[in-house]
Amino acid sequence: MTSLVKRFPANFVWGVATAAYQIEGAVTEDGRGASIWDIFSHTPGKILHGDTGDIACDHYHRMPEDIHLMSQLGIAHYRFSISWPRVFPMGYGQKNSRGLDFYDQLIDQLLQENIEPLVTLYHWDLPQGLQDKGGWMNRDTAFYFRDYAEAVFDKLGDRVHAWITHNEPWVTTVAGHVQGRHAPGLKQAHVARKVAHHLLLSHGLAVEAYRGMGKGRIGITLNLHPVYPASSQEEDLRAQRLHDAFHNTWFLDPVFKGTYPQELDEILPPDDKFIVEGDLNLIRQPLDFLGVNYYAPHRVRWNTEEISHTSLVILPEEPITAMGWPVDAKGLTDLLTRIHHDYGPIPIVITENGAAYDDVVQDGQVHDTSRQHYLEMHWNALAASLDQGVPVEGYYLWSFLDNFEWALGYSKRFGIVYVDYPTQQRIVKDSGLAYSRFLRDFQEYHHR
Numbered sequence: 001m002t003s004l005v006k007r008f009p010a011n012f013v014w015g016v017a018t019a020a021y022q023i024e025g026a027v028t029e030d031g032r033g034a035s036i037w038d039i040f041s042h043t044p045g046k047i048l049h050g051d052t053g054d055i056a057c058d059h060y061h062r063m064p065e066d067i068h069l070m071s072q073l074g075i076a077h078y079r080f081s082i083s084w085p086r087v088f089p090m091g092y093g094q095k096n097s098r099g100l101d102f103y104d105q106l107i108d109q110l111l112q113e114n115i116e117p118l119v120t121l122y123h124w125d126l127p128q129g130l131q132d133k134g135g136w137m138n139r140d141t142a143f144y145f146r147d148y149a150e151a152v153f154d155k156l157g158d159r160v161h162a163w164i165t166h167n168e169p170w171v172t173t174v175a176g177h178v179q180g181r182h183a184p185g186l187k188q189a190h191v192a193r194k195v196a197h198h199l200l201l202s203h204g205l206a207v208e209a210y211r212g213m214g215k216g217r218i219g220i221t222l223n224l225h226p227v228y229p230a231s232s233q234e235e236d237l238r239a240q241r242l243h244d245a246f247h248n249t250w251f252l253d254p255v256f257k258g259t260y261p262q263e264l265d266e267i268l269p270p271d272d273k274f275i276v277e278g279d280l281n282l283i284r285q286p287l288d289f290l291g292v293n294y295y296a297p298h299r300v301r302w303n304t305e306e307i308s309h310t311s312l313v314i315l316p317e318e319p320i321t322a323m324g325w326p327v328d329a330k331g332l333t334d335l336l337t338r339i340h341h342d343y344g345p346i347p348i349v350i351t352e353n354g355a356a357y358d359d360v361v362q363d364g365q366v367h368d369t370s371r372q373h374y375l376e377m378h379w380n381a382l383a384a385s386l387d388q389g390v391p392v393e394g395y396y397l398w399s400f401l402d403n404f405e406w407a408l409g410y411s412k413r414f415g416i417v418y419v420d421y422p423t424q425q426r427i428v429k430d431s432g433l434a435y436s437r438f439l440r441d442f443q444e445y446h447h448r
């Protein structure tokens, strides 16, 4: 490991990530309103085994111990998200100061333990009160998001100096409004472009508000994939082009260039009725960093039965995680060099990377060697990206704790800390111990 730590600059940021609905529980406490995920997870048939986020990791009540464990592992940076319906129970109107108090205490706790916060404003838990008004299909939601962001900046901005507006707006758009496998559970491809645009508009409005209020750094997190064709046949090359537009440039282009990719018109009927003059300028405001969530590459073949006209191909020899996602660390280097080439110069932060495996507890330990390998390969791939001149500044491992994996409930474990849900006991997995050793080596090498 010592040879690996040398390949990162001394100011490289190493952390862990979580999200509110996936860990907090306490869904009716201290004035929190319902989110679309409360409604969706309580709708029969939507979540595997009928799981919900009602209790999750009970982090809302166990926050000080969880943060202390983080600090014991030598983790000095933490990315978490704020639950909008804790702050505005309806999404708009009356603010709930008790909801903000939880985050106020969380930040104080982090700072006491010498952990630097990176705060995501939206990780999918839209207040149901806004969904009742049309959710992200309604332009007003973007402006309510700005109001919410301002309230959060105002309360926490004295101690939080790094912000993310949205986590993976592609997932909100497609999984939530086209495929229906995420809240709000709609299957309406014709609204996808509008939803994406309103999400991006809300990002722009929040960035603009922050520039007037705060002096820290702000960015957006996108889930991105390098896209490879399954063969060199003409139609698979076309699949590669369209898939890239659907998964990557649909969000990268407006954020960095103020345009939508033309290839999108080959997938979703052209529609710009919802774009108001000035929107794209708001959306492409300069950012301080781009957050990248990377898990796996996409190898694609032409398939007109799919909305993207493409389907994913897994090679028989490829190792896969419990999610069925191929393990390919070189994909991370390919992705980062491409982003740097096409959209740079923009500092990049890996805001999520990690893997689900079917962990078992043996004599009070979890020997998750597959996850450990996955992580080490990706840290090497990150070092290779730095060698190639990509300005990567940080890495947040997904996830600190096992948690509610959305439609798959608690069946998939991404944590470096195992959560025994019936007792809420935490067990640091071998991967967590390995990350801790890696972080100590890094500290020793760079700051001795």
Ligand code: IFM
Binding pocket: 019, 022, 168, 293, 352, 398, 405, 414
């Ligand atoms: O758990 C999710 C997270 O909420 C967003 N990015 C991907 C993770 C694993 O699926």
